[in-house]
Amino acid sequence: MFTPTLGHIPAPQASWSERAWRSWIALEEKKIPYQYKEVNPYKKEPHFLAINPKGLVPAVEFNGKALYESLVICEFLEDAYPSYTPHLLPSDPYERARARIWIDHITKFFLPPFFRLLQSQDKEKQDEARQEVYKALSTLAKQKKEGGPYFFGEDFSLVDIAIAPWAERDYIITEHRGYKREEVGKEWKEWADALEKRDSVKKTTSNKEYYTEIYGRYLRDEAQSEAAKATRAGRAIP
């Protein structure tokens, strides 16, 4: 969990997955002081559960109340810290809406086949999922503005944050599932290269070794996260 420390709030627990990572990148980008606390998913502490009954991560504790859902947290940080820059959404209403449309695209069209690609034990289903991943990413990357490395050109935004964790971690599917960044297309290759070099991303990642065990469970389809279970059951990722 992340606790913005501006209000000198007592620090609760924290943890993170790829989606949790988004909130962390947003805090770093905006330079909002915060405390980072791991949450043991198998033994959640009473304070954490008291303010966050579903026990979901990422979570932010703010004035003693908890919020969850990575993208909701990112929008919350924009709303609650309006003087902190950079702003992660464009000020123009049409461009803001475009950002939201393409973030929604990531949720609906990239995440489900990404998890299917990781978890599927069947070669044919892996091939199908990989093609869906390619299509989702190339469609997204074609919407990128020219004139800079990010979705809105020079301006780093919530669209970049929404996809950044999978740019940085795509080596997993490269090593195990035949994915190649360049096969998505030139636009995605250049964008993903830029995302993994972004300071806020580099600063919040861990060593590859840390993830080997976690991803191993996904690759053997033994993971017990909510996302893994939903993927296995053919359901929407919660």
Next chain:
Amino acid sequence: MFTPTLGHIPAPQASWSERAWRSWIALEEKKIPYQYKEVNPYKKEPHFLAINPKGLVPAVEFNGKALYESLVICEFLEDAYPSYTPHLLPSDPYERARARIWIDHITKFFLPPFFRLLQSQDKEKQDEARQEVYKALSTLAKQKKEGGPYFFGEDFSLVDIAIAPWAERDYIITEHRGYKREEVGKEWKEWADALEKRDSVKKTTSNKEYYTEIYGRYLRDEAQSEAAKATRAGRAIP
């Protein structure tokens, strides 16, 4: 498609489903002048496809550019018409985030079982889906504030708009799938009763006869909408 007429923009095509209906309710709530145009899903006109290449509805044309995704459009109307009231999201950042969390809950936990309940031809699967619908709605309704009929008490908001179409249309699953509003619980019953009486909802609905044919295709699992196809394939609803 909806065209806010403030800019005297030429009128394009329009159409609507339950989700499209949300954008329409938002326009009515905020009293934003607009033109409503049906889109023939089997014969989309060139102007519509030129500004909206995916051909998705609902769509809003604004200054010659199109936006789609019902909830993105609602947020866009807030951003683009800041002086139009009522505001559909609370001004407090924490409450705004709560609105977004519960809208996300509707998308993830109510819509998929709703479509499964409609489309499933198997009694056991229908029972399972109906229980999921009950759980999603009762969890949502328990978050409703006291002191008024809507999610935020007296204040009608985007959370109400996000679920309103299914409050008004739940007679379909009552007539065909054994759903009863009161079995969800008292909170939902009262809330749904209030939603279907809201002026903006009543003004934008059509006669039941109009829907009989459309829902008939869902109830026989013959519908060919993107949502119906995704539900049949066990995929996330696009």
